[in-house]
Amino acid sequence: MTDYEPDLLPTGTPVDLSNCEREPIHVPGSIQPRGVLLAVSEPDLVVVQVSENLAGLVGVDPCDALGRRLPEVLGVTAAGAVARSASAFGDLRERNPVEITLDVEGSPVPVDALLHRAVVGPDDGVSPPTALLVVELESAHGPRPFSFPNTYQAVRGTVADLNRATSLPELHDITAQAVRELTGFDRVMVYRYDADYNGEVVAEARAAHLNTFLGLHYPASDIPAQARALYEKNWIRLISDVDYRPVPLRPVLVPSTGAPLDLTFSTLRSVSPIHVEYLQNMGVRASMSISLLRNDRLWGLIACHHYSGPHAPPYATRAAAEFLGSTLSLRLVDRAEEDEVHRALQVRSMLAWLATATRDEDRPLADTLLGSPSLLDLLPADGVVVHLQGHRGSRGVPLSAGVAEAIAAWAAARREDVVATDSLPRHAPELAVPADPACGVLVLPLPDGQFVLWHRAEARRTVDWGGDPHNKALAEREGDTVRLSPRKSFERWRETVRDRSEPWTAQELAVVGELRTHLLEALYARSRSIVRAAETLQRSMLTDPPESPHLQVAVRYVPATREAQVGGDWYDVFEQPDGSTVVVIGDVVGHDTAAAADMAQLRGLLRGIAYDSADGPATVLRRLDSAVAGLGLHTMATVLVGRLTPDPETGGARLRWSSAGHLPPLLVEPGDGVLTLTTPRAELLLGVDPAARRTESEALLEPGSTLLLYTDGLVERRDQVFDLGVARLAGELVAVRDRPLEAASDELIGRMLRDGAEDDVALVAVRLRG
Template sequence: MSDAAPGLQLLPPGTPIDLTNCEHEPIHVPGSIQPRGVLLAVSEPDLVVQQVSENLADLVGVAASDALGRPLTEVLGVAQAEAVARSASAFGDLRERNPVELTLDVDGGPRPVDALLHRAVTGSAGEGMPPASTLVVELEPAFGPRPFSFPNTYQAVRGTVGELNRASTLQELYDITAHAVRQLTGFDRVMVYRYDADHNGEVVAEAKAPGLNAFLGLHYPASDIPAQARALYEKNWIRLISDVDYVPARLWPAAWPASGHPLDLTYSTLRSVSPIHVEYLQNMGVRASMSISLLRDDRLWGLIACHHYTGPHAPPYATRAAAEFLGSTLSLRLVDRAEEDEVHRALRVRSTLAWLTAATLDEDRPLVDTLLGSPDLLDLLPADGVVLSLQRHSGSRGAPLPEGAAEAVAAWAAAQDEDVVATDSLPRSAPGLDADPACGVLVVPLPDGQFVLWHRAEAVRTVDWGGDPHNKAIAEREGDEVRLSPRKSFDRWRETVRDRSEPWSAQEVTEVLELRTHLLEALYARSRSQVRAAETLQRSLLTEPPQRADLEVAVRYVPAAREAQVGGDWYDVFEQPDGSTVLVIGDVVGHDTEAAADMAQLRGVLRGIAYDSADGPAAVLTRLDAAIAGLGLDALATVLVGRLVPEPASGGTRLRWASAGHLPPLVVGRDGVARALTAPRAGLLLGVDPAAVRPECEALLEPGSTVLLYTDGLVERRDQGFDDGVDRLAAELASLADRPVGEVCDEVLARLLTDDAEDDVALVAVRLGVSRAPAGR
């Protein structure tokens, strides 16, 4: 392990910590602990004590100097050390089995303690070797419910979990949790604290003792909890400071003897906290505090913050575990609620987008009229108004802008050289422009000066801060020196925020990006003679494959040799959040603009269904078929969906695939033999029966194998059947097995495709278990 986290430099020993350097403070290696317990760091497997906290004798009855270099059995006792060893020898995360309940013999009397175990990295074991680690044993005096067990923990919060499950709003979830944690832990104040996109915090729920002033609704600046502290909250979900006036108990020796590195206390329950944070709490009048992390997708979303004012406060381990369990339950319920809201919104937006996309195919109606019909672009994206300029037609809906303002904003956006330009403060982003009443704009610049522009008015709002966020520090005189200290005033401070609209969310920008793709398709279909529009269409339809070191991917699309070079063939390659790679090849029946529109909708809907779904390819096809019927797309198509899942145990890759009437994938192994992967029965093409079920097949592919997906334009000829065409393609593929996949695609097209081909061709070629960059298209 390095001396500090990536990008974090350790300060020289003895450097005073103040607000000029606290953002770089190495808080994970403080070199001391809170003295409510003691710490022993022991080597493995011999369990010899290498480091201890200097207060060891207070709890164990053995002086720190006497414990160093001795076996753990001689420090804690044989039975106690054996209990620690048994727990440490089990597989998995040691923290999941905490605490180890021990009874020490101190001065001839029993002393119950909770032993909390984890492993910490103590430096490198040598070049090419994994990092060395040590077993950290933290002991706290045991009191409260015993024996500790998950059933007992769950029993303590079962009623609250039921209330959380019945809650119908986010505010109910917050309020229930705040009151339950206060009742469970006995803190004077418990707050649910939520971060915004800039890491500023807001108190969204509060349970407090009578007589305390309310913090509900107050905001706190991101600087109150620096980035490295937030990173620790994502790893260690609960932190207790039982007495802010504690005197730190130093670790002795200061560094791990074998490496000279300080002991990493990231996962320590007794980790000493930053003196800046202690002073911050003292300035608030807080005597003890506890925080529980709230996570979404393993990222810090907020905190349950507990404060005590009447003196030190140390809830026992079992109580803290129950409170942490409540925090985890709230996190899960928040994720469920957020995902449910996102699904409902996404379905509504998807329906609107599908309708608008289909409507743009009516070339007898100007695009502006189509997009301002019913539904219109304000149904897709909420705003105060929208302005369009497409194909020499202009129009608007909603609040009007001054003459020429939309064009000036669009020109500024086009100069940013981005597909979509969004700002919630035009006066700050482009101070020279006067587009009042527009304050926030989202612009889609399009070729030849065309554009779509949504605008939102200024949303004047007030924010109540817990103290002036712009006065983050005060000067403190200490003798002849002056240092910076956390602010002392936490009185409500109201700020009026101007020159900002309601922000554009990342999801809204993503949806507008998809609309942009469909608009480019429509512009291309209406302007075939414009080469620039055709090139833009190709870039928007045929996305680059993902950049992966273990896959070599090539994709190709060749339009048919006919006047209207728009068809229904498509491919798609994308990576799922779990690391799997999805391969798609499809062919919509038809060769006109209607087929192209159906293809675009199917491609978008399929990607939306499959992106973060754990469903297999057959289930994805079933859902896509249902969407075709439900959205009234009236499309017929053959589609093959494959999912590549690496299998580290075997070194190979498992291909799961299902076909809706599409041609079988071809695979060439390292032996150069090509074979078609056939299903036990044919799968019905899409658009015929939404209840159709297709077989799902699997094949384990060895490293170096090549997989080829293709459309029928490559193998269909008037003078040969499909089987003959597939056999010929397999033979050509086998002869090219040792070539890069980009060359494989080009050679296959050159050898099999004639100049007068009447059908489009799409190809996806993947080489497994290689370390070359993707070949592109």
């Protein structure tokens, strides 16, 4: 059965152009009358199904043949020859025909027996399928005895010509002329499919009085998908008389299965009445077609037409023509593969060069890809736009930045590795991109809004069709109903194709798919280098705290477990000339190298503003806010600045602090629980409003107290809010309060980050010496 069976019409459904693409053409239940058909069970060789014209060739009534063994129908000698051929290994069709002679009313009748096996499935979905031997008999005429040497002798000159041909048009022309001379058809055409199975006549050999079809195109609907599927399995089909009356099979269904006999590989298979009507409308009286295949897929056809009456080349002639078709298929594959190998070698060389060049991290990646050779050498187009690592460039016909960004966003939304269209006006009309210069685009969407975009202008061209392809059917009244029939006009009809560029080929799509892999590797390598540099910068800023006679200080920084990413978390601890200690915790908005750079600037500015200054933390934050705005840093951050001043009277210390939207510090005092040092009101982040008023809070710390400053990575999780995280942190802080400060800091991080840090974490722990 064919791959299209699940969508096929039930057997016996009336067929017209509205449903012909679902016609079950492999099980027509009838044959053409130029021969007879018998379906025989094995190994007993009992006839289970016959064509109703059996008596005309064999001299046995079909009713008498059913249920009898094959020797009783064909004769012992003829049936023995069939049985011997059927018992051999391999594909039976490779040994066709079996030359037999029938005794019909005392007269010898030479016959070609054509054998194949058909698998007939049951309709109950339970019983196993049945394999039947199908025997087709045609009156023998033409060259005999049939053998491969005779077939090759008929075409050996043509094969030699094909071997010497230097171009595809020459291959086509040689084949068309040879098949016409061999078969005697009035017209022989080589018919090539495009990617959508629209056909074009690329070669023609014809009688002098016929008008030419060369260069005409025909829509894919002329040969429906299920017909193309059969062409890939059975390589030659003959309709010797388009006015034939189909000969039914008796019985209609195979008795053992209740299913129709599969005639996919039958040479006598009756054809679709829609196809017959199509040929009649063209004035064709007989037709033959030979499949041209590439990698077992239909590439095109050799189409043969006869106009003066029925025409039935003998089996040997048809086999020779099929041999020519196979030879042409092989030559076409050889030529195509030769061209593809040559192109592939060029592409491979260019890809290797580009892959090597992208490793030069001192040169922007966009400049590398747009240099010489460039991406336009890798993939022919009118222009290319590259947006990588903050650099944008183009080559060829320019495309405005707004248009390029819109196309790239449309492509990224499709969530595909490679996005290609040869008609952007049809597939993305909402973009309103003019057909010139970007009618067709091929886009590589890359992470973080980066992209590579090739564009091609509209390739306006004219196509000559064999009849109007947009008017494929006629409505004809039949009694009280109206049926759709094939068109009757096949006059040259010229169409101007617009809103399409030259198509992107499968090979081109494969090439850019490989390029995408190289680009991702280059981007990753470069981003890792940048991240390593940022990490080095960040860690150089996160220095060890100073030694103090009054305080123990522990600091920790835990990077996120995510690859190729740095954050803007930081801490700072430094002593003032007056003996006080400044403690700082901060978190720049963002998680990239820019955030790390902003962190370094903020840390340096804050140190410069606060050091050797009598200003309180709130004033320090106000001055820092002004500096951020005045220097145009365009950054935002949460920051908490605290100042610890020893208190001689208590032996403790006085803490003054101010927060710019940062999380509250936690304080553990001896013998008590944990205090959350909140501020009177929520404060704006640094960098939002340079005129924002900053408030200041104050607390007295007893000797032995522990103060904890931290960033949100320690308490924030996807499955919990900040408040719950802070509460959990307070509980864990109580649990480690009696541990040495360094050990307590490590244990606290281990308890809070059992599965690793989802975000960067900075921590400052300060304990007043007792």
